[in-house]
Amino acid sequence: MQPDPSDYGLTLDRDECLLMDGVKLTDVAKEFGTPVHVVNGQRLVRDAQKFADEAKNSYPGPVSVHFAFKSNSVPGIVELIRGAGLKAEVMSEYELTLALRLGYEPKEIIVNGPCKTREFLARCVQSAVRFIIVDSAEELIRIDGISREIRKRTNILLRVNPGFRPGRINRGSIAASRKTSPFGVDLVGGEVEEALDLVADFRYVDFHGFHIHIGTGIRRSGDHARALSCLSYLHGLARRKGFELKVLDIGGGFPSPTSREMTDSEMLLYQSFGILPRFGKSSGPLTEYFRKIAEAVRIGIGAGVIPELIFEPGRSITSQNQVLLLRVHYVKHRAGKRTWLITDGGLGTVTMPTFYEYHEIFPCSGATRQRKQLVNIIGPACFSGDVVYKNKRMPDIMPGEVLAVMDSGAYFTALESSFGFYRPAIVAIDGGRTRLLRRSETFDDSVSRDFMERNDYKGGNGNEIRGSKRRNRPFAGFNRSRSHTQIHRKWRGIIG
Ligand SMILES: Cc1ncc(COP(=O)(O)O)c(C=O)c1O
Secondary structure (H helix, E strand, O other), X not given: OXXXXXXHOOEEOOOOOEEEOOEEHHHHHHXXXXXXXXXXXXXXXXXXXHHHHHHHHOOOOOEEEEEEXXXXXXXXXXXXXXXXOOEEEEOOHHHXXXXXXXXXXXXXXXXXXXXXXXXXXXXXXXXXXXXXXXXXXXXXHHHHHHHHHHOOOEEXXXXXXXOOOOOOOOOOOOOOOOOOOOOOEEOOXXXXXXXXXHHHHOOOEEEEEEEOOOOOOOOOOOHHHHHHHHHHXXXXXXXXXXOOOOEEEOOOOOOOOOOEEOOHHHHHHHHHHOOOOOOOOOOOOHHHHHHHHHHHHHXXXXXXXXXXXXXXXXXXXXXXXXXXXXXXXXXXXXXXXXXXXXXXXXXXOOHHHHHXXXXXXXXXXXXXXXXXXXXXXXXXXXXXXXXXXXXXXXXXXXXXXXXXXXXXXXXXXXXXXXXOOOOOEEEEEEOOEEEEEEOOOOHHHXXXXXXXXXXXXXXXXXXXXXXXXXXXXXXXXXXXXXXXXXXXXXXXXXXX
């Protein structure tokens, strides 16, 4: 079946060119160069607000939604999400500083992570963030020491590993709540009790509740609720230790509607035999997830007590609202073998997520052309792992064409690397206008942290116009005035 751009919030012009909020994606590629991420600003804000509204409408008590910075911590993107009214969930010094610089109040920030250093914890305590989500008894002892030292009370949630494995995502990935997961204190084996006993003795640490995050890209709407089957035990235990359960943090993990992680068997088939799965069914509406969570809380805690719920979504807000444009520089046909589309984006920009996730790819012009052949799409690195997708069904693609990788908004820029190339620009489209959120990297950026013996470099690498408002000269030959078929004919002549 042909994929439909409208499922991805994109439309088509008369020439079948992809438009995001009325702007032609090939024009963005021409103006800002490739690879380039393009963010659908208004849709991003709408999805963030919709998440918060639906979560609030599904639950009788208070609900707070904290955007998980780790999924996409590009300042211009976080600003948009903050504008939609979401608070912040951070896990590092960088993310905390960014949140504070962007104007979040400390009481709007919660802090996660398994390796909070003493310095980082001291900064969190000093800034009086809303909650530090404690990952271990050792961390708890450290927080108590710091809080006592500076005589400041610290509010905490306790992260519990419920020993639950979500379905339809692969074991190798970040299923964060399996028995073998390193995160949080274990539900079984007395670790929760031990941590509660510690807090009970600490004068400067206040326990507010539990945190349970079960992984990312959860595809079954009942999995969060199933993991909460431990709630009545946790609630009872907290009560016995003299604590009230005021807050329950559900974590993140809500899926993107149009991309997904491969399952164990799909990974095996894809990585071993090159059989790429199809997207298949979407995970269903988020309201189903929220409804089941609210029901699980009601059953687990019983009548009377209604704790505040915290959500920490990342992927479900950012993923579907960003695409990554790559340009095909060469098309290598080899007799009896697959065709290779050789693009300027790969290892540094996209191949980490596409190693284990399924993302649709469209050509930006002639977007609905029949997909007649299987091709391998690779990146620019001289490295055999630089594969965007193996055996992807695509139409005939010519050199110079721009491809759009869908759903690049979550864990793409977060996982990007340079690998010998410059990291891409990020452009937002808002109300039909483009706005640069991050320019593409230059040589000077790349070496800005390096100390060299030879220090007579004068700057300038011919790359200065990338990410600026000026045209991308190297591709001036592939401008709009020439139709796709003209280009096609030209290259057919050359390729023979
Ligand atoms: C503790 C925690 N909260 C929230 C998230 C965000 O998850 P997602 O992007 O799947 O919503 C993560 C990601 O793994 C996480 O570890």
